[in-house]
Amino acid sequence: MSYCVNCGVQLDRTARRCPLCNTPILNPKETVDTTSPTPYPKEKGQVDQVKHTDLAILLFSVLGSTSAACGLINFFVVDKSSWSLYIIGVCFMLWVFFIPAVLSTKLPIYVFLLLDGIAVAVYCFLISLNTPSRVWFLELAVPITATITLLVIIFAFLIRNVHASILSGAIYLFTEIGILTVSLECFIRSFLHMEFAMTWSAIVLICCVCIDIVLITIITRSRLREAVRRRMHI
Amino acid sequence: MKKKEKKNLQQKETWYKLDLSANVYPTLQRKNFSSVYRLSVLLKEKINPKLLQEAVDMTLPRFPTFKVAIHKGLFWRYLAPNNRPGPYVQKDVANFCMPMNFKLNNRYLIRLYYYERRFSFECHHSLADGSGGMFVLQTITANYLRLLGHKIPNGGFVLDINEKSKKEETEDAYLRYATSKMRPPRTQEKAYRVRGTVEPFYTLNVIGGIMSTSEIHKKAKWYGASITEYLNAVLLYALIQKQKADRPIKERPVKLAMPVNLRRFFPSQTLRNFITMIYPTIDPRLGDYKFEEILTQVHFYMRYYLNDKFLNADITTNAATRRNPVIRIVPLFIKDFTVKQFYSRVQDKQSSAGLTNMGAITVPPGMEKYIERFDIYMGQPYSARTNCAIVSFGDTLTVNFASSIVESDVEQYFFRKLVEDGIHVKIETNRSHC
Ligand SMILES: [Zn+2]
Numbered sequence: 001m002s003y004c005v006n007c008g009v010q011l012d013r014t015a016r017r018c019p020l021c022n023t024p025i026l027n028p029k030e031t032v033d034t035t036s037p038t039p040y041p042k043e044k045g046q047v048d049q050v051k052h053t054d055l056a057i058l059l060f061s062v063l064g065s066t067s068a069a070c071g072l073i074n075f076f077v078v079d080k081s082s083w084s085l086y087i088i089g090v091c092f093m094l095w096v097f098f099i100p101a102v103l104s105t106k107l108p109i110y111v112f113l114l115l116d117g118i119a120v121a122v123y124c125f126l127i128s129l130n131t132p133s134r135v136w137f138l139e140l141a142v143p144i145t146a147t148i149t150l151l152v153i154i155f156a157f158l159i160r161n162v163h164a165s166i167l168s169g170a171i172y173l174f175t176e177i178g179i180l181t182v183s184l185e186c187f188i189r190s191f192l193h194m195e196f197a198m199t200w201s202a203i204v205l206i207c208c209v210c211i212d213i214v215l216i217t218i219i220t221r222s223r224l225r226e227a228v229r230r231r232m233h234i
Numbered sequence: 235m236k237k238k239e240k241k242n243l244q245q246k247e248t249w250y251k252l253d254l255s256a257n258v259y260p261t262l263q264r265k266n267f268s269s270v271y272r273l274s275v276l277l278k279e280k281i282n283p284k285l286l287q288e289a290v291d292m293t294l295p296r297f298p299t300f301k302v303a304i305h306k307g308l309f310w311r312y313l314a315p316n317n318r319p320g321p322y323v324q325k326d327v328a329n330f331c332m333p334m335n336f337k338l339n340n341r342y343l344i345r346l347y348y349y350e351r352r353f354s355f356e357c358h359h360s361l362a363d364g365s366g367g368m369f370v371l372q373t374i375t376a377n378y379l380r381l382l383g384h385k386i387p388n389g390g391f392v393l394d395i396n397e398k399s400k401k402e403e404t405e406d407a408y409l410r411y412a413t414s415k416m417r418p419p420r421t422q423e424k425a426y427r428v429r430g431t432v433e434p435f436y437t438l439n440v441i442g443g444i445m446s447t448s449e450i451h452k453k454a455k456w457y458g459a460s461i462t463e464y465l466n467a468v469l470l471y472a473l474i475q476k477q478k479a480d481r482p483i484k485e486r487p488v489k490l491a492m493p494v495n496l497r498r499f500f501p502s503q504t505l506r507n508f509i510t511m512i513y514p515t516i517d518p519r520l521g522d523y524k525f526e527e528i529l530t531q532v533h534f535y536m537r538y539y540l541n542d543k544f545l546n547a548d549i550t551t552n553a554a555t556r557r558n559p560v561i562r563i564v565p566l567f568i569k570d571f572t573v574k575q576f577y578s579r580v581q582d583k584q585s586s587a588g589l590t591n592m593g594a595i596t597v598p599p600g601m602e603k604y605i606e607r608f609d610i611y612m613g614q615p616y617s618a619r620t621n622c623a624i625v626s627f628g629d630t631l632t633v634n635f636a637s638s639i640v641e642s643d644v645e646q647y648f649f650r651k652l653v654e655d656g657i658h659v660k661i662e663t664n665r666s667h668c
Contacts, residue, residue, distance in 0.1 A: 007646065008653040009443070010660040019441050019663035020646040040440065040664035041349045045327030047266075047436055 063091040089126040117149025178208035254408035256360040269359035289378035303341035331613040366505040407502035412553035425489035430639030467529040472647035487517040491585035588621035
């Protein structure tokens with residue numbers, strides 16, 4: 001029978017420390033019993049994960065059969081334009097979008113966002129197969145999709161890891177809108193072989209910067225923040 | 235064969251509405267949280283899992299409201315009989331009261347575990363409260379002992395498995411008794427909240443104290459209080475000390491959320507939920523309370539509130555929402571959202587800890603010599619804190635704390651106060667480093 005010198009409670013023969021205060025048990029007359037079973041089991045149970053296997057199969061078969069049917073009709077009913085590519089592309093895109101919801105994998109969310117971006121790009125590529133020129137795909141679709149994907153990933157990272165509140169979320173959002181409009185104008189101008197200049201995007205950028213400055217001031221001034229919270233509380 | 239088919243058909247037609255307080259628990263369901271509690275019995279000999287499984291299979295048909303699966307309706311959830319194989323007896327785990335997904339485990343909302351001499355029964359709170367679960371635990375245990383060749387009579391918590399389930403056992407007793415003209419408000423002041431380091435997903439820290447019932451009874455009597463009042467006061471005392479040690483900028487009242495078994499006040503044989511919450515409170519902003527003063531406060535609070543009038547008003551407030559025709563036709567997902575918001579923003583914040591006392595458990599004559607003691611656990615707390623569950627059997631009284639935080643200060647203050655009062659306490663834990 002060992003007692004904790006600190007708490008005065010009796011402890012189990014198998015205990016090495018007092019559960020209440022973490023004091024190690026030193027009883028020269030009775031060493032810790034390591035053979036008897038402990039009061040509670042040692043093995044930890046695993047929490048089962050729900051597998052939406054049925055849903056995954058259903059989704060896959062619905063989307064798969066739709067694309068297959070359209071492809072076959074397009075192939076057999078002779079038709080010069082390959083319109084079925086649009087539908088196959090949409091099905092593929094939807095399938096990629098639903099992966100994280102259906103399969104509970106341990107991959108980080110950024111991987112899924114990246115895959116979503118790639119899926120959109122692939123869809124654009126399928127559309128470009130039906131258009132006379134493919135320049136727009138390389139010079140507009142790819143850079144724009146890449147920029148948006150990157151911005152969304154950065155936004156997700158900031159919200160998850162840096163600071164998540166409505167105000168800071170708004171700052172991230174407006175900054176990214178500014179960046180996006182500027183890069184949009186760049187891409188469009190280079191596509192049209194125009195000289196680089198900022199016209200309409202500059203207006204949006206200035207607005208975003210102004211909003212950001214206001215928001216940053218509100219965040220850093222705690223009294224101002226409290227006032228906003230009081231007046232805007234929901 | 236034909237008879238069996240007919241019986242199956244009949245079973246398929248029955249379904250149960252969730253009882254009044256059961257409606258809350260499924261809405262609180264998260265990936266890492268379920269309202270699951272555990273009742274355990276420690277036998278004198280090592281458990282034979284095969285026989286235990288046999289006893290479970292024999293017993294469960296007697297309890298139709300436990301052999302169910304939960305389903306979503308358009309407006310409310312409901313329970314429907316579950317005829318899938320199981321539930322199976324499994325080896326116990328250290329982090330028990332794990333979250334319970336409604337779609338896994340063959341959709342059963344109960345779990346059965348064995349470890350050495352201990353048999354444990356886990357139940358989702360949407361099926362029954364602790365007293366309801368105790369019927370299942372004891373009936374299974376009695377049948378297990380019978381399979382071992384012992385003679386155990388029916389009675390008390392042991393139901394006759396050859397009998398059919400009675401209608402009164404599956405009733406929603408709240409609706410029958412909620413008749414008060416008064417409806418007290420639901421919201422109260424925010425209480426002190428224990429702050430601690432949250433354990434990683436998924437850990438449950440249990441610290442249990444085993445004491446002598448007569449020793450506690452003597453001490454409580456010496457103070458002029460009952461066992462429940464005394465232990466309530468000790469926990470309040472521990473929480474006040476903890477708040478003081480935290481050195482908060484603003485002190486808050488220390489409150490316990492304590493379920494009351496309404497069967498004591500409103501006769502009912504229901505095996506489902508029939509409890510309501512009371513909140514013994516000490517406000518340290520009024521000044522420093524001595525232990526005796528806390529005990530007096532708790533003593534008179536209980537005497538004042540624990541009567542059919544006050545409790546009826548309490549359950550009428552809850553029944554009013556269930557009866558309100560506008561609320562009834564609101565789609566389930568909106569109800570879920572509002573209930574969850576209300577619970578996590580208001581209800582959960584108005585108590586510092588949970589405390590439940592099931593009191594003295596009795597077993598049919600002849601069964602007590604095979605049982606060493608009972609243990610009950612409130613399960614994983616909804617927010618970071620510790621919950622305390624008390625039960626006694628013969629001269630053994632156990633107090634089990636279940637917490638989701640690393641620190642064990644509250645438990646330490648609690649048991650140290652008991653030791654100071656001259657009570658012999660033996661501590662057991664599932665913490666891996668101890
Ligand atoms: Zn100690």
